Amino acid sequence: MPEGDSLHRAARRLQVLVGRRVEVETPHPRAAVKGLAQRLDGRKLESVEAVGKNLLLHFEGRLVLRSHLRMNGRWRVERRGTARRGKPWLVLRGDEYEGVLWNGAVLELVGEEATRRLGPDILGEPPDYGAMLSRLRAEPPAREVGDALLDQRLVAGIGNVWKAESLWEERVSPWRRLEDVGEGELRAVLEAAHELMRASLDGARRPRRAYRRAGRACPRCGGVARSAAQGAHARTAYWCPGCQVGGSPPPS
Numbered sequence: 672m673p674e675g676d677s678l679h680r681a682a683r684r685l686q687v688l689v690g691r692r693v694e695v696e697t698p699h700p701r702a703a704v705k706g707l708a709q710r711l712d713g714r715k716l717e718s719v720e721a722v723g724k725n726l727l728l729h730f731e732g733r734l735v736l737r738s739h740l741r742m743n744g745r746w747r748v749e750r751r752g753t754a755r756r757g758k759p760w761l762v763l764r765g766d767e768y769e770g771v772l773w774n775g776a777v778l779e780l781v782g783e784e785a786t787r788r789l790g791p792d793i794l795g796e797p798p799d800y801g802a803m804l805s806r807l808r809a810e811p812p813a814r815e816v817g818d819a820l821l822d823q824r825l826v827a828g829i830g831n832v833w834k835a836e837s838l839w840e841e842r843v844s845p846w847r848r849l850e851d852v853g854e855g856e857l858r859a860v861l862e863a864a865h866e867l868m869r870a871s872l873d874g875a876r877r878p879r880r881a882y883r884r885a886g887r888a889c890p891r892c893g894g895v896a897r898s899a900a901q902g903a904h905a906r907t908a909y910w911c912p913g914c915q916v917g918g919s920p921p922p923s
């Protein structure tokens with residue numbers, strides 16, 4: 672699943688269209704029914720930003736198009752007129768370049784107020800750690816930290832990979848309750864997520880230490896890593912019980 676860093680990458684690529692008046696097409700039938708092309712065609716694209724796992728495209732007239740890539744969505748930027756097969760969800764055509772969205776999943780016009788319901792972006796420059804911490808502290812204190820980190824209302828942009836990796840970095844078990852995680856520790860986990868995602872955005876390759884390593888030896892302590900479903904959406908948590916202790920993990 673695309674995480675915040677891949678959305679920021681897409682936002683960077685789409686900057687070539689910012690400030691341009693764009694022709695808008697929605698070739699895919701599931702996108703065509705939304706009537707977006709009629710609303711947006713010929714408007715100027717004023718800005719493109721990644722907020723968490725959402726791409727927000729601001730058009731003149733205070734129209735904001737929200738794109739969330741879900742599992743398979745992908746933005747590409749190509750020279751205008753590049754031949755393609757298949758039906759993309761959306762084509763934004765400028766004088767020289769085209770932004771093309773494949774497998775859109777979530778594509779909708781939203782008011783500017785809707786974009787404010789997301790938590791502060793973990794890839795903000797600089798990230799607003801204070802606001803993230805106060806949102807996390809306003810949650811029920813028994814909520815597990817690994818579950819809370821994926822809640823986009825609290826912190827926008829962290830997905831399952833960087834949740835596992837940032838908790839591992841700071842030796843925090845995903846099963847600890849928010850009330851049992853100190854302020855300094857919680858901030859360190861957020862900082863680790865920011866650093867790791869920032870590096871990934873800049874093209875760094877780093878071997879995974881926790882994500883999808885269940886059953887393998889922990890590179891830090893040699894313990895056997897585990898995985899288990901966590902939270903209301905049963906997303907898989909990965910951790911090392913040897914060096915990320917505490918909380919109430921499911922019995923192995």
Ligand SMILES: [Zn+2]
Nearest residue numbers: 889892911914
């Ligand atoms: Zn370990």
